[in-house]
Amino acid sequence: MRFLHTFQLHDFVDTLVSLFVAFVFGTLIGAERQYRQRSAGLRTNVLVAVGAAAFVDLADHLTGADGSVRVIAYVVSGIGFLGAGVIMKEGMNVRGLNTAATLWASAAVGSCAGADMVAQSAALTLFVLAGNTLLRPLVNAIDRIPLNEKSSEANYEIIVTSDVENVAQSREALSERLEAANYPVRETKVVYRSDDNVEIAAVLVSLAVEPGDLDAIVASLAKLPGVSHATWNVSALE
Incomplete structure (x- = not known):
């Protein structure tokens, strides 16, 4: 051996x-x-x-x-x-x-x-x-430190739910309001949830935002014809 x-x-x-x-x-x-x-x-x-x-x-x-x-x-x-x-x-x-x-x-x-x-x-x-x-x-x-949206960088997304007939108008209104608020959009996604409901999601470029601005934009979008729901959310960068 x-x-x-x-x-x-x-x-x-x-x-x-x-x-x-x-x-x-x-x-x-x-x-x-x-x-x-x-x-x-x-x-x-x-x-x-x-x-x-x-x-x-x-x-x-x-x-x-x-x-x-x-x-x-x-x-x-x-x-x-x-x-x-x-x-x-x-x-x-x-x-x-x-x-x-x-x-x-x-x-x-x-x-x-x-x-x-x-x-x-x-x-x-x-x-x-x-x-x-x-x-x-x-x-x-x-x-345990509270998150300060004004100074933090994160992913912000505005979501608008509209009926099929008003999708184009809702998407255009979303783009116009974000442009007026000087918030550049990284991408816009349109998802057909059903025959009657369409979800429009605008993902903002990662930067610090003013939460009050997004609240105002969402509130104005919710009043548009054909819009059933409008909201925004934030998530941490991966």
Whole structure:
């Protein structure tokens, strides 16, 4: 067996240390994720860290530092596919970005361990844990600040529901009122909801707006012949 000729105790112990370090630090990161009931919890983060460490350590033993660098590049890109699996979009909300970023960081922790950079791996683990725990109060404080529509950039959309006979007039009136208010339109969409109702949606160019202006525009549009409903909404930029 070739194993009997290639096995070296020193290299084997070095690999064990790398995998053990990745396991311990991956456990610390994963335990925090598991406590918060995230989709990628304890076992996932441990496996990502240990797997990254194993690949980097294998490349280092076979081809040295050059091989490790190439494998690390593939780990960085490859972990993106795993992270994409935990990202979900529900309407205008996107969930799982923080979990995906944590998996990416776990791979970096494992890569450092596989490259025998134990101190760097430990430091990175502390920073990841700090980002997921110590920054939470700051995030909550920022989220509680009321949104100021005048100073924020977002997607603004004005929606007018009209009957079929008055679609052209309603669309023209919508464009005229927005132009008079100096709000440029990025695109206008016309959707036929039924034989009698047509929805006209004007999406504004992302800029700060005066909510009162949009309220006035919507109120005037609602009085037009054939218009059954007019409203506007705002959503955060993706």
